[in-house]
Amino acid sequence: MTKTGRLPENHKRIAVIIGASSGIGKALAGELSREGWRLALAARRMDLLEKIAADCGLGTLIRRVDLMESEKAAAAIESLLDELGTVDLFIISAGTGHINPELEWNPDCDTLLVNVTGFVSMAQAAMRHFLRQGHGHLVGISSIAALRGSGGAAAYAASKAFQSIYLDGLRDLARLRRLPIKVTEAQPGFVDTAMMKAAHPFWAASPEVAARQILRAIRRRAKHAYITRRWAIVAWLLKLLPRAG
Numbered sequence: 001m002t003k004t005g006r007l008p009e010n011h012k013r014i015a016v017i018i019g020a021s022s023g024i025g026k027a028l029a030g031e032l033s034r035e036g037w038r039l040a041l042a043a044r045r046m047d048l049l050e051k052i053a054a055d056c057g058l059g060t061l062i063r064r065v066d067l068m069e070s071e072k073a074a075a076a077i078e079s080l081l082d083e084l085g086t087v088d089l090f091i092i093s094a095g096t097g098h099i100n101p102e103l104e105w106n107p108d109c110d111t112l113l114v115n116v117t118g119f120v121s122m123a124q125a126a127m128r129h130f131l132r133q134g135h136g137h138l139v140g141i142s143s144i145a146a147l148r149g150s151g152g153a154a155a156y157a158a159s160k161a162f163q164s165i166y167l168d169g170l171r172d173l174a175r176l177r178r179l180p181i182k183v184t185e186a187q188p189g190f191v192d193t194a195m196m197k198a199a200h201p202f203w204a205a206s207p208e209v210a211a212r213q214i215l216r217a218i219r220r221r222a223k224h225a226y227i228t229r230r231w232a233i234v235a236w237l238l239k240l241l242p243r244a245g
């Protein structure tokens, strides 16, 4: 950053994507690399990351991180951020979820470790880096599920509500520090990825369409965006309609 807050003309923008091995994160990597960003991609499946990095071009870095082990993951990402130096954009797309109406412990525990503890470890590493460098843009991908409790996936919905409020808190922290650090919450409805599991629910967007809409929100420096935009109608109804029972 220059003193005027503008990036120098020869600066190649750098983005880190956590959860870049498939789905929305992979599609974001494709879109950003076409726009000329330098990328650092992280997830557990290194074989997939290697293929994606080859498509994204020279200079793309990859790292294995498992958000189930959040302290180790945070250390790996902190050292990646130090290696990269100035980082413009940090996207947390990694997430997991289970249908668990029987309330078994392990699926809910997985969800909380990845979507809550793991998410916080990544968001903290990114924000600390941005606070040190004085600018940056953090993006978290929550879910429309954050809007209501879910009998079939109580832990998933609650974990996404946590992400939503946590991102709001980080945005407030940047405001208190009077720094040009932006925080965007992308809140998808259905996106046709491995996570969606159910076959062809209504209004499912392709990961590429979702990625393009997330990037539009990033360019607008929006605090929040429904992905796709039509999910704003569902959100409005969910907030308005009383709960059954």
Ligand SMILES: NC(=O)c1ccc[n+]([C@@H]2O[C@H](COP(=O)([O-])OP(=O)(O)OC[C@H]3O[C@@H](n4cnc5c(N)ncnc54)[C@H](OP(=O)(O)O)[C@@H]3O)[C@@H](O)[C@H]2O)c1
Pocket: 018, 019, 020, 021, 022, 023, 024, 025, 042, 043, 044, 045, 046, 065, 066, 067, 068, 093, 094, 095, 096, 097, 114, 141, 142, 143, 144, 187, 188, 189, 190, 191, 192, 193, 194, 195, 196
């Ligand atoms: N698809 C939808 O309908 C939908 C709707 C609302 C919100 N979302 C949210 O969108 C985000 C992306 O999901 P997606 O739909 O793109 O699903 P996806 O294709 O299954 O991608 C999930 C990504 O998270 C990574 N991940 C999962 N567990 C991880 C762990 N323990 N450590 C590190 N990385 C991990 C996966 O990488 P590895 O397995 O290689 O580690 C993968 O890159 C998630 O946060 C999800 O909750 C999705």
